[in-house]
Amino acid sequence: MAKKHQTSKKPANTLQFTVQEKTELLPFLRSVMENRSRNSVKSILTRGQVTVDDHIETKHNYPLKPGQSVSILKNKAAVKKTALVGLSIVYEDEHLIVINKEAGLLSIASQKERKQTAHHQLMEYVRQEDPSNRIFVVHRLDKDTSGVMMFAKSEHMKHKLQNAWKSMVRERSYIALVEGKVEKQEGSIESWLRESKTHLMYSSHTKDDGLHAVTHYKVIQSNQDYSLLEVELETGRKNQIRVHMQDIGHPVIGDKKYGSKGNKIGRLGLHAKVLAFKHPANGKMMRFEADVPKIFYKKSR
The missing domain is CATH 3.30.2350.10 (Pseudouridine synthase)
Incomplete structure (x- = not known):
């Protein structure tokens, strides 16, 4: 079994491990989460709670190398509506939200994935304050592209940005x-x-x-x-x-x-x-x- 050690200076709702030897992601997770069943660990992967270095990874057989960092968002944090998986908000006002999106997260829904997207998560986030709040897509980043992305908080602002982009x-x-x-x-x-x-x-x-x-x-x-x-x-x-x-x-x-x-x-x-x-x-x-x-x-x- 591969040896790993937990690193510090990470938010309380996240576990972080450093890979010590070559392995695959699912067996690695099973070894560091020994108290969980195989199906439970697979669910954590599927929900996008696992990040390898700087990208969300959901593949069970994803190859790991020594020195890589594996982060796991704890279940309690992941089920909270406030938990944003695969993105962080870098700026917000009454008109706009600017995020830093990780590689591996869809910008908007696809036929296969409806909820694990930046758009859906931000919609849930703004609706905590007022159920009538909405988020509008201004531009997109490909799923596997990381970085800065902007959303509008009203249809008026969306059109204003898009029409004069x-x-x-x-x-x-x-x-x-x-x-x-x-x-x-x-x-x-x-x-x-x-x-x-x-x-x-x-x-x-x-x-x-x-x-x-x-x-x-x-x-x-x-x-x-x-x-x-x-x-x-x-x-x-x-x-x-x-x-x-x-x-x-x-x-x-x-x-x-x-x-x-x-x-x-x-x-x-x-x-x-x-x-x-x-x-x-x-x-x-x-x-x-x-x-x-x-x-x-x-x-x-």
């Missing part, structure tokens, strides 16, 4: 960990994005043959295997960064959908680092930044 949003930057050494230190990628019948986005280089998409990037650091890029969006199209990185021959790590050959970090190598915008109610400049996962820097040194 290009003029209100002053900075929207991502950090991408991509495969291979990007030789050109900075550049721009332009194409027209289309969606296939299987919901796969792809580039067309024929003008107006799809939605216009422009991505700017700069190399932060790189080695022979990986490059860490700062990516600025001029347009915000579905899967834009992922498609454009594939277009230049350097797919985002862990992105099998768009050409990645492997996944050495156990998640998608994409993080929404900065969101800066003019507040739709008062015009004040707001800027929010989410720390880049350490593994991104470590892999690209």
Whole structure:
């Protein structure tokens, strides 16, 4: 049985362990939660209560390596309506909520998952104060992308933001960990994005043959295997960064959908680092930044 030790300086409603030797997630959890049945541990996994390093993980056979951190949100905390799983609120006022979303959490409901989403959890959160309160989606992050995301507290604010998104949003930057050494230190990628019948986005280089998409990037650091890029969006199209990185021959790590050959970090190598915008109610400049996962820097040194 693998040896583990519990670390300190963690909220009282969370257990944290450090992996000491190679194993898989379910057996690891069973060994550190010996008083629970197999089904109980599987339920904790399914509910999204387990985080490996900086992402929610639900796969039973997820491979663990020495040095990784495994956090478990206790049941009592998880069943409370106030418990937000896979996200933290970084700013809130009467008009907006800005969150830091972990990789692995859906932004909005899908056919398979209705409740374990950022939108649903925030809806429950605001309804504690008033059952008539609601949350509205302004923009989205892919399930496996982490970072800064904003929601509106009224339909009026949602439309105000969406209708003037290009003029209100002053900075929207991502950090991408991509495969291979990007030789050109900075550049721009332009194409027209289309969606296939299987919901796969792809580039067309024929003008107006799809939605216009422009991505700017700069190399932060790189080695022979990986490059860490700062990516600025001029347009915000579905899967834009992922498609454009594939277009230049350097797919985002862990992105099998768009050409990645492997996944050495156990998640998608994409993080929404900065969101800066003019507040739709008062015009004040707001800027929010989410720390880049350490593994991104470590892999690209």
